[in-house]
Amino acid sequence: MEQFLNINTIKFDKNGLVPAITQDAETGDILMFAWMNRESLEKTLETRVMTYWSRSRGKLWVKGESSGNTQEVRKVFIDCDEDVILFKVDQKGMQASCHKGYRSCFYREIDPDDGTYSVIAEKVFDPDDVYKK
Amino acid sequence: MEQFLNINTIKFDKNGLVPAITQDAETGDILMFAWMNRESLEKTLETRVMTYWSRSRGKLWVKGESSGNTQEVRKVFIDCDEDVILFKVDQKGMQASCHKGYRSCFYREIDPDDGTYSVIAEKVFDPDDVYKK
Numbered sequence: 001m002e003q004f005l006n007i008n009t010i011k012f013d014k015n016g017l018v019p020a021i022t023q024d025a026e027t028g029d030i031l032m033f034a035w036m037n038r039e040s041l042e043k044t045l046e047t048r049v050m051t052y053w054s055r056s057r058g059k060l061w062v063k064g065e066s067s068g069n070t071q072e073v074r075k076v077f078i079d080c081d082e083d084v085i086l087f088k089v090d091q092k093g094m095q096a097s098c099h100k101g102y103r104s105c106f107y108r109e110i111d112p113d114d115g116t117y118s119v120i121a122e123k124v125f126d127p128d129d130v131y132k133k
Numbered sequence: 134m135e136q137f138l139n140i141n142t143i144k145f146d147k148n149g150l151v152p153a154i155t156q157d158a159e160t161g162d163i164l165m166f167a168w169m170n171r172e173s174l175e176k177t178l179e180t181r182v183m184t185y186w187s188r189s190r191g192k193l194w195v196k197g198e199s200s201g202n203t204q205e206v207r208k209v210f211i212d213c214d215e216d217v218i219l220f221k222v223d224q225k226g227m228q229a230s231c232h233k234g235y236r237s238c239f240y241r242e243i244d245p246d247d248g249t250y251s252v253i254a255e256k257v258f259d260p261d262d263v264y265k266k
Contacts, residue, residue, distance in 0.1 A: 006248035021154055021163060028161030030154060033217045045245040077239035078250060080231050084166045086239045098213050106210035106219045112178040115139035117211060 007045075011083040012038060017053060018085055022097070024104075025074040025088040031097035032105040034061075036085065048073040050089060067130050069093035096124040099131070140178075144216040145171060150186060151218055155230070157237075158207040158221040164230035165238040167194075169218065181206040183222060200263050202226035229257040232264070 012018050017035040024031050034052040036044065040060050043051040050071035054061035064070030071089040078085055091097055098105040100123075107121040145151050150168040157164050167185040169177065173193050176184040183204035187194035197203030204222040211218055224230055231238040233256075240254035 006250065007243065019152060019166060021166065023163060030156060030163070030219055033152060033154065033212060045243075045248065048245065073245060076243040076245055077253075078241050078243050079166060079238040080233045080235070080240070081238075084238075085243070086163055100213045102213075105212040105214075105217075107213070108211050110140065110178075110209040110211050110218075112181065112206060112209055115178065117139070120210075 007041065009082050010038075010041070010078065010085070011081070013083070017055075018083055020050075020052060021084065021086045022050060022071060023086060023088050025090055029104050030106055031071070031089070031091060031103070032063075034063075041085070044073060044087075045076070050087060063097075064093055067093060067096075067099075069096050071097070094125045094130075099127060101125045101127045101130075140174065142215050143171075143174070143211065143218070144214070146216070150188075151216055153183075153185060154217065154219045155183060155204060156219060156221050158223055162237050163239055164204070164222070164224060164236070167196075174218070177206060177220075178209070183220060196230075197226055200226060200229075200232075202229050204230070227258045227263075232260060234258045234260045234263075 016037045020034050020036045022031045035055055037053040040051045040053045050063045052061045070092045073087055073089055075088040096103050102121050103124055108117045109120045110117055149170045153167050153169045155164045168188055170186040173184045173186045183196045185194045203225045206220055206222055208221040229236050235254050236257055240252055241250045242253045243250055
């Protein structure tokens, strides 16, 4: 797409992907981390709806397509090395980003003393209800 | 290290690395993004000082070693898939994470209309003064 020629400096890795960090525009919480190829980046900028590249499914992934928990782009940032993109978004739907039912994928804290995990957030939805078999 | 057996569930990629997102514990700003191997993760948890794996130099990288801008670990989080780690840190030294002299590596905003970049932060230090040739 011609209007996005300026993002040609972005360094996609040898798989054609860049890391995307998604941050809640209101709270500053990190909601999730995923990957984008050039097509998903262009689609995200064009539609203002977060569209990742699913490495496991090998296809474009409009976040919230099945759950309704879409993410609306508010601001976009590029890092110094031009190989990571940061998105500030409005989390729509049930206000949850994580397929496990939490607002953020980072719902567990690691204790640096012993490396144990503990859940530090409340579930927003029950994944069994949302992702029907 | 035996005390960190609990982090054995972490899924390092085929290069033995996991993405690490570093967030300012006070402001919630994303400071930087880098990679860790198991040794750098264990060293980070043990010393409470952010220690990444430098892919370009192929060695452990104690952030701030040359600039004095170390990062002290406050909290650590693991994502749902156990393949990304989030650190909340106190940025020490000149309060800058980026080798370009900015507080955050994400000092440029991408305009989603045309993909152009604009600098949205002030330089904290002059890299030429800090990283002597």
